[in-house]
Amino acid sequence: MKNLFIAILLCFSSISFTQVFDTVYLYRDTIHQGNVILNVVSFSPVDSFVTTNAVINMDAGETLNLTVINRDTVDHSLVIDDYIESNNSVAVNDTVDFVFQPSENGTFRYYSGTDQGKYLGASGIILVGYQNYSRFYWNLYDHNDTLASEFANGTATGFPTEYRPSVFLINNYTFPHTLTDTLSYVTGNVGDTIVIACINSGYMPHSLHFHGYHVRIESVRKRTHTLFWDKDTYPLIPGEAVLFRLIPDQEGMYPVHDHNLITVTNTGAYPGGMITRLNIQP
Numbered sequence: 001m002k003n004l005f006i007a008i009l010l011c012f013s014s015i016s017f018t019q020v021f022d023t024v025y026l027y028r029d030t031i032h033q034g035n036v037i038l039n040v041v042s043f044s045p046v047d048s049f050v051t052t053n054a055v056i057n058m059d060a061g062e063t064l065n066l067t068v069i070n071r072d073t074v075d076h077s078l079v080i081d082d083y084i085e086s087n088n089s090v091a092v093n094d095t096v097d098f099v100f101q102p103s104e105n106g107t108f109r110y111y112s113g114t115d116q117g118k119y120l121g122a123s124g125i126i127l128v129g130y131q132n133y134s135r136f137y138w139n140l141y142d143h144n145d146t147l148a149s150e151f152a153n154g155t156a157t158g159f160p161t162e163y164r165p166s167v168f169l170i171n172n173y174t175f176p177h178t179l180t181d182t183l184s185y186v187t188g189n190v191g192d193t194i195v196i197a198c199i200n201s202g203y204m205p206h207s208l209h210f211h212g213y214h215v216r217i218e219s220v221r222k223r224t225h226t227l228f229w230d231k232d233t234y235p236l237i238p239g240e241a242v243l244f245r246l247i248p249d250q251e252g253m254y255p256v257h258d259h260n261l262i263t264v265t266n267t268g269a270y271p272g273g274m275i276t277r278l279n280i281q282p
């Protein structure tokens with residue numbers, strides 16, 4: 001009987017009930033990249049506008065208590081696909097608490113599901129687990145600057161079927177600004193285990209090509225049949241969230257870019273747009 005009691009106790013103690021708390025603020029502003037001015041709404045980790053949507057990290061087994069504060073001029077919502085999809089409005093000036101209890105580790109995407117959130121880039125990364133690894137974050141985003149300003153001023157009549165994006169971003173930066181973004185610019189050494197949490201917050205597929213290496217699909221939310229595939233090119237459909245695992249087998253400086261080729265020429269000439277680099281030392 002005593003042994004059974006200890007067994008039950010051990011069983012319960014191995015389950016983590018740790019709560020983590022985080023707060024994000026919805027703000028709108030414009031970002032200036034290359035020759036483009038883009039209207040965006042962003043989830044900020046601080047009580048003012050920031051360019052890149054907040055990255056949220058949590059350990060495996062933790063429960064996230066996420067507070068969303070809406071400083072924007074229109075209503076928003078909070079969506080995490082398959083987890084938070086209803087009763088999720090965050091009205092203007094409102095503060096709403098959400099609970100996210102993921103059933104697996106890897107990359108998730110949180111976003112505002114209203115038109116002005118969905119079509120102005122209010123969309124960020126949650127990374128569950130992998131907190132002891134070398135971590136990087138790529139939030140892919142595309143838009144048409146004229147269309148974005150129409151969504152921002154409320155004159156857009158819906159998302160067009162003939163969508164022609166004009167700007168391509170990682171963490172809301174275009175190349176070469178991506179090279180000074182420490183969240184996305186990958187640095188490491190041969191033999192390191194590096195994880196890259198990547199989401200597609202945009203409106204078209206982005207096919208990332210890793211020069212120099214293959215990566216393993218460590219988690220994937222939408223095209224789940226690709227789990228554990230080893231790839232050098234991987235397409236992310238809109239709304240996708242994946243975790244790439246990279247163990248570099250050689251030193252060097254290699255580009256990663258989108259093989260959807262219109263997206264690497266945003267400023268009119270290659271290279272531009274959705275490009276970053278892997279900087280691997282011996």
Ligand SMILES: [Cu+2]
Nearest residue numbers: 209211257259
């Ligand atoms: Cu390539």
